[in-house]
Amino acid sequence: MGHAATSTDHTVVLLNGDADHPRQILGNKGHGIEVMRRHGLPVPPAFCITTEVGLRYLAEPAATLNAIWDDVLDRMKWLETETSRTFGRGPRPLLVSVRSGATLSMPGMMDTILNVGLNDEVMRALAASGAEKFAQDTRLRFTDMYHRIVGGESQSVPSDPYAQLRAGIEAVFASWNSPRAVAYRDHYGLDDRGGTAVVVQAMVFGNLGANSGAGAFFSRNPITGANEPFGEWLPGGQGDDVVSGLVDVEPITALRDEQPTVYHELMDVARTLERLGSDVQEIEFTVEAGKLWLLQTRAAERSAQAAVRLALQLHREGLIDATQTLRRVTPAHVEALLLPALQPEMRLAAPLLAKGLPACPGVVSGKAYTQVEEALEAADRGEQVILVRDHTRPEDVMGMLAAHGIVTEIGGAASHAAVVSRELGRVAVVGCGNGVAATLAGKQITVDGHEGEVREGNLAPTSWSQTDTPELRELAELARRISPLRAHASGDHPRLDDTSDAAVRTALESGRTDVLSASPLIVMLAALRLSSQDAP
Secondary structure (H helix, E strand, O other): OOHHHHHOOOOEEEOOOOOOOOHHHHHHHHHHHHHHHHOOOOOOOEEEEOHHHHHHHHHOHHHHHHHHHHHHHHHHHHHHHHHOOEEOOOOOEEOEEEEEEEOOOOOOOOOEEEEEOOOHHHHHHHHHOOOHHHHHHHHHHHHHHHHHHHOOOOOOOOOOHHHHHHHHHHHHHHHHHOHHHHHHHHHHOOOOOOOEEEEEEEOOOOOOOOOOEEEEEEOOOOOOOOOOOEEEEEEOOOHHHHHHOOOOOEEOHHHHHHOHHHHHHHHHHHHHHHHHHOOOEEEEEEEEOOEEEEEEEEEOOOOHHHHHHHHHHHHHOOOOOHHHHHHOOOHHHHHHHOOOEOOHHHHHHOOEEEEOEEEEOOEEEEEEEOOHHHHHHHHHOOOOEEEEEOOOOHHHHHHHHHOOEEEEOOOOOOOHHHHHHHHHOOEEEEOOOOOHHHHHOOOEEEEEOOOOEEEEOOOOOEOOOOOOOHHHHHHHHHHHHHOOOEEEOOOOOOEOOOOOHHHHHHHHHOOOOEEEOOOHHHHHHHHHHHHHHHOO
16 A cells, blocks of 8 residues: 555554544544644654554454554655654664554553664664764663563563564553553543554654753643743653653743743744644644654643633634633533632641642642552542642552542643643642652641642632632623523522533523523533534
């Protein structure tokens, strides 16, 4: 099969800007890469083994991979041509990343392997240009990741690069059914049959040395909703370092100070991608010897506060209409915003035990547990649990689901703990410093995700009303203009005290247009969603 097959087959698709497959086929990652390539942005060449293959793989692993392997080899030749490098040998070796790409966002739940294609010959070629330290660092990273993801700690990594590639693809497809991925989908009621795509992409190296590094960048603040660049930069690192939460990172402004040209190019790219996606973007990038490379882009996970503010910002800027604005905000977002917060006098009277980065807003009290198993047992006993870890790992997701709040010693706003906490809606403070877990273990604590603080004791917050915040008022006015069921806090209308879907649907079916509610915005958001589901 030749390169011309890219737009007609649903197996192994070149992400060269010409692929016309939907997100459901390419997965989120592949779709994002394809959009960026189509618009001429600096993205390392890549191809995608589609979600349809991923589903077939789960049923018949060996037969499925055998059936597409010639296509994979063909696409690898294309990567070699595009990069002027050779997979598995010198003098200019090509290394690739093998990454998961589900259609639904499942941050940190599935596997990735970087630097695939390393063997003794490649090591010698990488070191030949005087980059001995880079070659050794890259091999160490690859060997560690290969053993961790593919398995076989006691076995040596195969020297055949295509054996590495095949094992990597198999491991990424299989991670769809890993315990953490299954638990995550169960929690959200997500369809188990979606499967994942696999993206194979030419490596670029943030660990190359001077003027190199990796980062995760949000086009606007996903925690507060402020319209300002937000993210993290790690000189001399690879992307996996940034999202692992294992290393201390610098704010994105450090990149502006170190490499202003690259920083301003990243800002321009972010604005372009916001316009293309009509949404705030999370962008993973690498800088290799002063050149910016974009590895992926997706709609950013965000806190409830950010969801409301960002939807209104994008509406004012004309990027989304009123209906889209209201669809970006869920009743759960509004309920989270109406949860109680600590008042300053009470907060400052309680001893401060730890301070870090506010990764997901809210206030929650409970007992600190540092082991996932103990946290799960405590939650089963009905305790309010705070999970405190040095950093969270993908396999910690069951503990994160059981916890009401999450605290970590290390990691930043793009770390696994921060991203997954926002996705789960768990109050989180990250990067509180070494030794915090031991200090907090067993204590009753209050985690303040607004201030980035952990304070002693169970502190009682107080709540706002829907009419107290300008953003919620603005959203409610928008909803009253287009919702089929207008809800009011006062006036002469029938009461609707129940905000459940069933109650709102009954009100809609009875032909009502106006009701009285203690939660008018939640009622209107539910009515809009239900009416759009019922539309032909």
